[in-house]
Amino acid sequence: MTSTTTAGTASSAGTEDVEAFRLRVRAFLAASLPRKDERSGPVSMAEAKQLQAVLFDGGFAGIAFPARYGGAGLTLEHQTVFGQEAAGYRMPTPLAVSVAMLAPTLLDHGSEELKSTHLPRILRGDEIWLQLLSEPSGGSDMAGVLTRAVRSGEQWVVNGAKIWTTGANHADYGMCLARTDPDVPKHAGLSMFAVPLAHDGVRIEPIVASDGGTPHFFQEFLDDVELPAGNLIGELNNGWVVARALLYHERNATAGVGHGRGYRAEADAGAATGTGIDDLIDLARAAGTTGDPVARQLLAEAHVAAVVARQVGDRVMTGIRTGAFRGDWGSLLKLGMGIDAPRRGEIGLAVGGTGAVVWDDGADDGAHDDVDRHSVKWLTARTISIAGGTNEMQRNIVSERLLGMPREASDDRTVPFRELLSRRTAGS
Amino acid sequence: MDLELAEDRLFFQQNTRRFLERESPVERVRELHRTEHGVDPAWWQRAAELGWTSLLAAEDDGGGSLSGNPVQDAVIVAEELGRMVGPGPFLPTNVVISALSAGGSAGLKEEHLPGLLEGSTTAAWALAEQGGWAPGDVRTEARVEGDEVVLTGEKAYVEAGAAADVVLVVARTGDGLTQVLVPRDHPGVTVVPGHSLDLVRRFARLRFDEVRLPGTAVVGEPGGADGGVERQLQLALTLQSAESVGLMDRVFEFTFAYMGDRYAFGRPISSYQALKHRVADMLLHLESAKATTDAAARALDERDPEVARLVRIAAAYVGDTAVTFIQECVQLLGGIGVTWEHDIHLYLRRATLNRAVLGAPEQHREQIVVRLGV
């Protein structure tokens, strides 16, 4: 593997021209990363860490992060170019949460000490972060978290439970939203903390998804977890702002824009050279439906959706860059994905026929294992429309924040959290 | 529309919008409904003065784009026309202008381009036949006899065909296609005028009975027009998609405003979550329609090797989305939405027409899977 220009030189003489950058990315990727084959199976966390280290050492990790935190000191436009070029390569997709959601949030709100300690490690894939936001009592109403953090001398002591955390088996740190003041309205009494998952007080339990496969999300019980005062991210009782930033980066990363551009390589492949529906075409071929006019219409529909999703993603990125679009436009793209994914699942069932749900034992049909089968993935096809804020929450955001339509009537922004809580218990 | 419009293009867009608002407001479109051709020739000439007919002609032919990206420039006009459900033969005239400029002989250009560019004459493009829109279905025959060409057959659904001064006819010569420019009043040409769902867009059926023309009336080579016809179809589909995007854009605007003003149960209907969520989906569809149409226009200007697929992706997406979107707005308007009085039916008419003209989404999707190698 050859190493090309490092991050430092890239920005030494002003910001590098994007087209010059593109050529540099192209040469680097060709020399350093394995090419992707849509049928070659997902990237494991172990492979992701290797790939991320290759990117970091080549100066292409955290492209829009300042060089002093291990980034390349360039812009999101460069990240977009990188993503376009990376479409044909195996990318460290499992690290997208850590690198493209948590790292940017830490960059926005972390103390100097947290940033200089953790960001270079995160960007190299040596340290993995995740989000400890959702709780058993609710995920959409994130400001309603019950986990408490209480100050005790020089420390914070955290107690509570978190759930649905993706990748807790691999992670080192969680960004944990906790209540630090229950006597003010719910948004005003929250703070964000960096929680080391190796702490004795953190117990992690796997949750088996409906596909019956290896667990990829988890539940955490936080029992007297003591944290140094410096683990507070952002200001005390300003955790909602940090959480909003995290959600913002999450939606962008999920939609494959912003810092995460390139990490969801399939999104770029759809519009570039690949069909974005190779798996569906395989299903149709196996079922012998490629000549069926209805199946052909459906395959085209899925392809159109894949390409248009990329095109509207590019449009939103352009709008954000030129200032034509301000605010939570990632929500619009996230909504699009949440609508497309289940529909794509339905199309697979239609073109795949009975063979998609019944198979011979040991058949050499390209599936790596059962959870890789379309119909098994179909069981969790609603993941994208739920995780990272449900479709309904994105629709709330789009209508209220992008379009300025009236908010739902509620007093939850004015009533002290303690009172909201008593209503909850009274109702149950 | 493109979010990175340079200043001159932005100026052109604003000028186009102001012109349409002033000279062709929707009330005027309603008046034109009762006229024979659905358009005022003097108005069309003023539109031509604004540059509507010169974007797709080469500079040597008296044309010139604003930005060096002629299709992306023309899309600006198409979108603005859509916003005002405007009249006039913008699409057919420009398709013919681009075909003439790209492949017409010097004599043919000299004879026809000046009039078309200044708007004193208009053109129609006759592609479809009763069988449909696929160039492979063309049965009209162009026979070469010495230095003449003889046309026989019938073309259907010719936009502006009864008013146009010249018609570019797609015909077959052996295995290949031939395009012949025919003056509409030439001996042997019969015009059967027709109406459409749209209030001002007229169509005609044209019969060619041994129509004899000099060989110089052929645009390009006899039997060699397949590539040109496909490019013109791509251009036409892109302009059509852009027009439908303009329809959606304007309908969204007035429906959204109405939702803020209309009260039910003591609050604006825009405050009901059931409706807010539908509006959120509509914004997604609107932005997606804009994005895919711009991508098609860019692919044409940049001669992208995938242009045939990208144009049909836009046409399939916008074709279906526009009609559903506008009907969704009818729902949000309530009873007023299904009246003659409210303008929304003009938009629904145009979108429904566009969905079926130049091939329907079903046909575009079939072309897409063919191009994916399935």
Ligand SMILES: Cc1cc2nc3c(=O)[nH]c(=O)nc-3n(C[C@H](O)[C@H](O)[C@H](O)COP(=O)(O)OP(=O)(O)OC[C@H]3O[C@@H](n4cnc5c(N)ncnc54)[C@H](O)[C@@H]3O)c2cc1C
């Ligand atoms: C695969 C996966 C991975 C995840 N990873 C993480 C993670 O890493 N970290 C983390 O913190 N969380 C994670 N989550 C949790 C996820 O963010 C939540 O599941 C999600 O926010 C929804 O919360 P909930 O499941 O509690 O549903 P609820 O909030 O109880 O919602 C139930 C239903 O009510 C609807 N609803 C709720 N409120 C409204 C409203 N105001 N208006 C309209 N409809 C409403 C919802 O849309 C939904 O349909 C993950 C979830 C999944 C499925």
